[in-house]
Amino acid sequence: MSGTFISNSALKTPMGRLIEDYVSLTAGLSRGTVAQRRSHADNWLLPQWKDWPVGRITKRAVEEWIQHMSAASAGASTVQKAYQLLVSVMRRAVAANLIPSTPVRNVRLPRTWKARHPYLTYDEIAELAEAIDPRYRALISVLVVVPRYVGWCVRS
Numbered sequence: 001m002s003g004t005f006i007s008n009s010a011l012k013t014p015m016g017r018l019i020e021d022y023v024s025l026t027a028g029l030s031r032g033t034v035a036q037r038r039s040h041a042d043n044w045l046l047p048q049w050k051d052w053p054v055g056r057i058t059k060r061a062v063e064e065w066i067q068h069m070s071a072a073s074a075g076a077s078t079v080q081k082a083y084q085l086l087v088s089v090m091r092r093a094v095a096a097n098l099i100p101s102t103p104v105r106n107v108r109l110p111r112t113w114k115a116r117h118p119y120l121t122y123d124e125i126a127e128l129a130e131a132i133d134p135r136y137r138a139l140i141s142v143l144v145v146v147p148r149y150v151g152w153c154v155r156s
Contacts, residue, residue, distance in 0.1 A: 004097070004100060005097075006055075006097060006098070006099060006100055010054075010055075010097065010098045010099075011053060011054065011055025011056075011098070011099065012053040012054075012055065013053065013054045013055075013093070013098050014050065014051060014052070014053060014054075015045075015049040015050060015051075015052045015053070015054055015057065015089070016046060016049070016050035016051065018054060018089050018092065018093055018098075019041050019045050019046060019049065019050070019085075019089050020041075021092075022037075022085075022088060022089045022092055023037050023038055023041045023085075036081065037085060040078070040081055040082045040085050041085065043082075044069060044074070044078075044082040045082060045085060045086060045089075048065050048068070049065075049086070054090075054093050054098050054099055055098075055099055057090070057103055057104070058103050059103045059104065059105075059106075059107060062083075062086065062103065062104050062107055063107055063108070066079055066083065066107065066108075066109065066110075069082065070110055075112075076109070076110035076111055076112045077112050079109060079110050080109050080110075080112065083104070083107065083109055086104055087102070087104050090102040090103070090104050122144075125140060125144050128140060129141065
């Protein structure tokens with residue numbers, strides 16, 4: 001009806017093969033990226049998806065996998081990178097006409113935690129300026145004035 005045909009045999013393609021095919025594509029990638037892909041594939045994707053037929057993967061199954069990774073103490077960044085690897089594999093499956101569309105869209109992921117930088121207050125800066133060698137007080141004063149121009153931030 002939609003003008004596309006996906007054979008039953010294509011829907012039964014094992015995910016393990018698709019993951020391995022994708023991870024083996026290394027042209028233009030740094031060694032670090034290749035190693036990271038391999039690590040995420042071996043530790044997170046293949047144990048879960050290796051034997052799954054590509055046509056049986058659902059959004060719900062992906063959400064449960066993400067929940068499992070989080071419960072297994074995988075950090076938010078690791079979960080996000082493993083998920084992105086799965087998304088890439090599924091996009092290739094769509095492009096190869098193995099599935100009609102990817103089920104791994106709009107999946108909620110854990111947020112990465114960003115550390116806040118501890119900035120000095122103006123009172124702390126004045127105390128620092130008083131405590132250091134008088135030769136460096138001008139430097140402290142300049143560093144307090146310059147932040148907005150160099151991307152630093154001092155909270156009051």
